Amino acid sequence: MAEPAVNVKLIKERLAFLKGGRFKAWLEICAHCAYCSDSCFFYLAHDKDPKYMPAYKVKQTLDKLYKKKGEVTWEELEKMADIAYGDCTACRRCSLYCPFGIDVAVMIAAVRGILCGQGLAPKGLQDAAKHHWETGNQMAITEEDFVETCKWMEEESEEEMPGLKIPIEKKGAETLYVLNAREVKFYPQDIAEAAMILYAAGEDWTFPDLGWDMTNLAMFAGNAQVMAHSAKLVYDAAKRLEVKKIITSE
Amino acid sequence: MKYLNLILALVVVIALAGIPAWSQQEEVLQGIMDLKSKAFVQHQRPSVRFDHYLHETILRCRVCHHDFNVFNNRNEGKGSKCSTCHKQKPNKDIPVPLLTAFHKQCKGCHENYAKWGRTTGPVMCGTCHTKKLASNDN
Amino acid sequence: MYQFVTGPMAWIAFGIFFLGMAVKVVSLFYLTREKDKVVFNHFSWQWSLKSIIRWLIPFGSRSMREKPLFTIITFSFHICLLITPIFLLSHNIILEERWGISLWTLPESVSDILTIVVIVTVVFLALRRIALADVRIVTSAYDYLLLAITAMPFITGFLAYHQFSNYKFWLIFHILSGEIMLIAIPFTRLSHIFLFFMTRAHIGSEMGQRRGAATW
Known part of the structure; x- marks a missing residue:
């Protein structure tokens, strides 16, 4: 199978855009001292396999991209994708271990952004981002389905807690409740249980009809555009409904 | 091949042993003085061997012995030592400490001569502070 | 040659060092303000200072405590590296001759020991790069080059001080290697002598002011 062409121009643009004071300083001063290696649970869990040490991950990804000025082969990009998505959770523990406080996770996130631009993000994340962009939630649940699920849960909890309502798009409510799309699709009883708690607590709350999915898988993919879009949906809902606070599930 | 390391080691040992042997070849010349001021108590660096003959043939006394005056001097017609006036700790009258006096006197002049080509x-x-003298004197 | 390396060459080296570092720090500051605004919106002097001071104290951070031998080595390396040239007797004598100022000085025997400490720790750091798998994998020739640039003034200074064979050669080599190190600082990783404070201030504020988490 022929390898897809690498969009070098896009990589170069991203690299130039990303090269702020932080990346410049970090990439230059990393002393390769290996203080960071013991911070990484990938490294520790792989029986101290050196290829999982944080500085090496940066050296193999962002540092390499800058050294080669973005002119990398598809194969190299795929290797970088394995590292950026597979060997790092961007937990930032290594930056606490680094004498210079180099934020490896931020650099790995930047690499993810570049890889995402080349279509190299893991398929699940890409799909989720696509769904979020198109439907406003990562699982492509229609507004109709969502409203119906809420109605259904309202009926289900009738016996246990009579008078319980699941309000949707109620303007001027005190609290906005947002959740994970997974709850709507696979665990609708979670909605009922959350509603019961909020009802019992006497909260004046509401779901929005758009922007009720607070997950942001595009962030993990490195897709900045969808990441901003996803966050903005929730923000807009809060503005639109004039709520005072937002509660998130999970 | 087996003895190569041994031979090499021997060569190195002999070469090292030769270094002090060379350094002990010293001619004692008249008019050459070792500058060892008691004021320093213990010298940090090897003392300096100074060729007074050489300097008095090319310079006037006053260049170094700047208090020297055949009619009216501090030391009855002979040159004073630097340490006669300059002390370790500078005071109001003699603000230049002894160490600086020595260095300015020798090195400063040498540097000026170099500057003038x-x-x-x-x-x-x-x-100046050569190690091989130290081994003789101490 | 001696006239040249202590005269114009010294001016050039110190000029490049101070000017280069100033340009670097200022340009990085402005570049950060233009592109990484995120650095400034949670900046806190308190957290910055805490983060810097903690990392200047031996065993002040968790990672240092986890690698005690390396911490001892790297701290003695850095301390001796800084103290020796600044408080060395002969350097201060030259300073006194040129500008009439002089700092407190170390006894020669002490500076001798400090120099040996620097050389020994550099050897240790080089061996560590070879011996430990996690260090070896991130090490390239560049790391050894920088170690050599740092160690060279001390090795040559040591040889010159003890007047090992050709004194004049070692002294001029010593002065030159010191100047090479000064010139190299703004252009290489050695710039961490200043950037350390900037990056530490950033991560201290980033983790501390934003999240209330300690970076040590």
């Missing part, structure tokens, strides 16, 4: 004496630390 003339033949001059040593200016690098170890060219």
